[in-house]
Amino acid sequence: MTTQSDKARQFQSFHAAGEAFIIPNPYDIGTARLLALAGFKALATSSAGYAFSRGLPDNAIGRAQMMMHLAEMASASDLPVSADLENGFGDAPEDCAETIRQAAAAGVVGGSIEDATGRADQPIYAFEASVERVHAAVEAARALPFPFTLTARAENYLNGRPDLDDTIRRLQAYQAAGADVLYAPGLKTREDIAAVVGALERPVNVLMGLQGVLLGFDELAALGVRRVSVGGSLARAALGAFLRAAREMRDHGSFTFTSEAASGNELNQAFATAAAKWGGPG
Numbered sequence: 001m002t003t004q005s006d007k008a009r010q011f012q013s014f015h016a017a018g019e020a021f022i023i024p025n026p027y028d029i030g031t032a033r034l035l036a037l038a039g040f041k042a043l044a045t046s047s048a049g050y051a052f053s054r055g056l057p058d059n060a061i062g063r064a065q066m067m068m069h070l071a072e073m074a075s076a077s078d079l080p081v082s083a084d085l086e087n088g089f090g091d092a093p094e095d096c097a098e099t100i101r102q103a104a105a106a107g108v109v110g111g112s113i114e115d116a117t118g119r120a121d122q123p124i125y126a127f128e129a130s131v132e133r134v135h136a137a138v139e140a141a142r143a144l145p146f147p148f149t150l151t152a153r154a155e156n157y158l159n160g161r162p163d164l165d166d167t168i169r170r171l172q173a174y175q176a177a178g179a180d181v182l183y184a185p186g187l188k189t190r191e192d193i194a195a196v197v198g199a200l201e202r203p204v205n206v207l208m209g210l211q212g213v214l215l216g217f218d219e220l221a222a223l224g225v226r227r228v229s230v231g232g233s234l235a236r237a238a239l240g241a242f243l244r245a246a247r248e249m250r251d252h253g254s255f256t257f258t259s260e261a262a263s264g265n266e267l268n269q270a271f272a273t274a275a276a277k278w279g280g281p282g
Helices: 002-014 028-039 047-053 063-076 091-104 127-142 163-177 190-199 217-224 233-252 256-260 264-278
Strands: 079-085 110-114 151-154 179-183 204-206 228-229
Touching: 002 151, 002 217, 028 063, 028 264, 047 063, 047 079, 063 079, 063 091, 091 110, 091 127, 110 127, 110 179, 110 190, 127 163, 151 163, 163 179, 163 190, 233 256
Parallel strands: 079 110, 110 151, 151 179, 179 204, 204 228
Antiparallel strands: none
């Protein structure tokens, strides 16, 4: 049986190996198991993907509900799971620290804290407050009995503030505060990604799947990116196919979408294999 400490050390080693890897983002137990069977070596949750699966917009899931989701995802397979912990579910540094402790108790071995407030009038926390929040999360992570991989996120680009200099300044400060991985979701150009990677000394995560961003994995690896995630893109891809199928039935009375659907036999076999390998999740 793979213990949480085993998973934590595995996940830590992936970042230290010097080779880039993809960490895809499932949104429920079934998609987590399919990705594990596909051969990926670690998974990351998606707050948006999970919210959509619950019929809610992103950032509408509370901490208690999110922790139940993390427990399901951590037990779905034997892969290490890193959690999208949004802004730590609160403004105060202690909120971030408590979220790290609860996430670890739920079974994940890593997680991200972002500097977005969730408020339209002030979308990004002030610099000093952002650093204090990361520092508190780091302290909570270091107090755990296993190496929790903490990712610090600078959210400027996802909040209408494409300020590369401020983004790099923030990531450098989060690095100094002890974050293990740095992440600025929303970077779109080769030049911006290279600038961020070059300004930092720790592994950088880059988000792919945004509209108009077509860089491939090999190209990102060549730029020095260590980890590539896709956020809510897998959930949006699945829901996009669902909506196209629904519109086809409604508007045309046809069912050609079924030609691209996974077969029941394929899915039954995959989930039977997963159940035999990992047991019932939960």
